[in-house]
Every structure is written in C-alpha cells, then in structure tokens.
Amino acid sequence: xxxxxxxxWQANAEAFAHLIDGRGxxxxxxxxxxxxxxxxxxxxxxxxxxxxxxxxxxxxxxAKKGGEVVGVDFSPNLIEFSKETSEEVPIEFRVGNLCDLTxxxxxxxxxxxxxxxxxxxxxxxxxxxxxxxxxxxNGFLVFSVVHPxxxxxxxxxxxxxxxxxxxxxxxxxxFRMDNYFxxxxxxxxWKTRSGQGFPQEFSFFHRAISTxxxxxxxxxxxxxxxxxxxxxxxxxxxxxEHRIPFFLVIKAEKT
Ligand SMILES: C[S@@+](CC[C@H](N)C(=O)[O-])C[C@H]1O[C@@H](n2cnc3c(N)ncnc32)[C@H](O)[C@@H]1O
Numbered sequence: 665x666x667x668x669x670x671x672x673w674q675a676n677a678e679a680f681a682h683l684i685d686g687r688g689x690x691x692x693x694x695x696x697x698x699x700x701x702x703x704x705x706x707x708x709x710x711x712x713x714x715x716x717x718x719x720x721x722x723x724x725x726x727a728k729k730g731g732e733v734v735g736v737d738f739s740p741n742l743i744e745f746s747k748e749t750s751e752e753v754p755i756e757f758r759v760g761n762l763c764d765l766t767x768x769x770x771x772x773x774x775x776x777x778x779x780x781x782x783x784x785x786x787x788x789x790x791x792x793x794x795x796x797x798x799x800x801x802n803g804f805l806v807f808s809v810v811h812p813x814x815x816x817x818x819x820x821x822x823x824x825x826x827x828x829x830x831x832x833x834x835x836x837x838x839f840r841m842d843n844y845f846x847x848x849x850x851x852x853x854w855k856t857r858s859g860q861g862f863p864q865e866f867s868f869f870h871r872a873i874s875t876x877x878x879x880x881x882x883x884x885x886x887x888x889x890x891x892x893x894x895x896x897x898x899x900x901x902x903x904x905e906h907r908i909p910f911f912l913v914i915k916a917e918k919t
Pocket of ligand 1: 666669673684715716717718719720721722736737738739742760761762763778779780781784785
C-alpha cells in the first residue's frame with residue numbers, strides 16, 4: 665500500500681527539492697519555521713529524529729544548532745539529495761517508513777520533529793505509536809500540519825478575487841469549508857515556482873483536529889503546546905494568512 669505513496673514522492677522528488685530550495689518556501693520561513701524553532705528549544709546535544717525529512721533542510725538547520733540528527737524518509741531520491749547537500753554537517757540520513765520504525769530502539773530519541781508529514785500518512789495512528797516508542801520518557805514530539813479547519817489540501821477552498829495591487833497575489837475573499845468531518849484521501853498536484861505542474865499528484869489525508877488530539881492522548885502523549893502561527897511580518901503577500909491560519913503546530917510530551 666505504501667508503495668503507491670513512495671512512487672508519488674519519488675516522481676516528485678526533484679521538483680519538491682527545487683521548491684524547498686534548501687530553506688523552505690516563503691510560507692515556511694515567514695509563518696511556520698519560527699514557531700517550530702520556539703517549540704524545539706535548545707537542541708544542543710539532543711538526539712533528534714527528523715521524521716519525513718524530505719530534502720533535509722530542517723535536519724541541517726538543527727544539526728548546525730548542535731543537535732544529533734537522524735533524518736528518515738521513504739523516498740530514496742530525497743534521502744540521496746539530503747546526503748549530497750548536507751556534507752558539511754554530520755547527519756545520518758536513512759530510507760525508512762514512518763509507519764514502522766522498528767529499525768530504531770525504544771527510547772532512542774529526545775525529540776521527534778515531524779514537519780508537514782502527518783497529512784501525507786495513511787498510517788497516522790501507527791506512526792504516532794512509533795514516535796512514542798522511540799522517544800525517551802519526557803521526550804517530545806513537535807509536528808505541524810496544514811490547519812485541518814482551513815485545509816486547502818482537503819475539503820477547504822479560498823474564494824479568490826482579482827490580483828491585489830500591493831501583494832500581486834489574488835485577493836482571498838473568504839474561506840469555504842464543508843464536510844469537515846469527512847476524513848478521506850485527497851489528491852493535489854503542486855506547482856513549481858515557475859507555475860508548471862509537478863510530474864504527479866500527491867495524496868493528502870484530511871483529519872479533524874479532534875482526531876489528532878484524541879490519538880495523541882490515546883497513545884500516551886500530553887499536549888504541551890497548541891499553536892496557530894501567524895506571519896511574522898506585515899508583508900501584504902500574507903494578507904490571507906493574517907486572517908485565516910494556514911498551519912497548526914502541536915508539541916506533545918511523552919508521559
Ligand atoms: C511535505 S514533505 C515535508 C518534508 C520535510 N519535513 C520538510 O519540512 O520540508 C513530506 C515528506 O514526508 C515523506 N513521507 C511521506 N510518507 C512517508 C512515510 N510513510 N514514511 C517516511 N516518509 C514519508 C515524503 O517523502 C516527504 O519527504
């Protein structure tokens with residue numbers, strides 16, 4: 665079953681790495697990453713699992729801050745890319761599936777970082793159980809998803825107007841959401857920076873916020889932080905994200 669998803673990421677790996685460009689998109693840099701950094705805290709000498717590391721830019725970022733980082737991703741192309749672009753920092757990159765992390769020992773990590781990956785996973789419950797198992801007691805998980813209540817990779821849509829004169833982006837008139845409780849797979853074809861379609865569609869799994877929270881609690885996590893980060897600047901490009909949150913970020917501790 666996972667093979668279908670691996671094929672999507674393999675086919676899109678080059679386009680994805682190009683989009684991320686070693687530092688994340690403007691949305692990541694302006695909204696998400698400062699929030700993640702705050703929740704990660706001081707990572708010096710902490711053993712960190714970057715779960716679904718993609719092309720590895722967050723692994724590099726936290727390794728440069730003194731963390732001992734292991735990056736895992738099921739796309740061999742993305743792991744290869746991560747290795748090639750991370751030679752100046754010691755990071756262990758491995759091909760692996762977040763649905764089954766048995767190659768790692770119990771209580772091996774201080775922190776699991778899972779940035780924008782859970783909404784790609786069909787095996788959400790199994791992966792949370794695996795994160796809990798590999799964390800030491802009092803260790804923590806930080807994860808982000810596209811905000812489930814305003815999920816443009818799920819049932820949500822912006823109704824758009826003309827391009828704004830200042831932002832050059834189409835004005836968001838209002839956000840439309842329906843069938844929030846219908847948890848199912850959606851397929852989306854991303855665009856490159858130059859506006860071309862990625863080679864293949866990606867699969868996303870929409871879940872209600874209560875599903876994430878319930879599964880975390882059932883797995884034995886305690887919720888330590890629940891964030892809807894806002895843009896860190898007044899850049900008019902992010903007018904929509906000042907009005908409607910784009911990301912949801914949760915820090916959960918292993919009790
Ligand atoms: C949206 S990307 C995020 C990558 C990275 N965390 C970042 O912030 O740039 C999702 C990543 O999850 C990986 N992925 C999806 N399902 C996975 C699974 N079952 N096991 C391991 N990696 C998976 C994909 O290959 C992709 O690199």
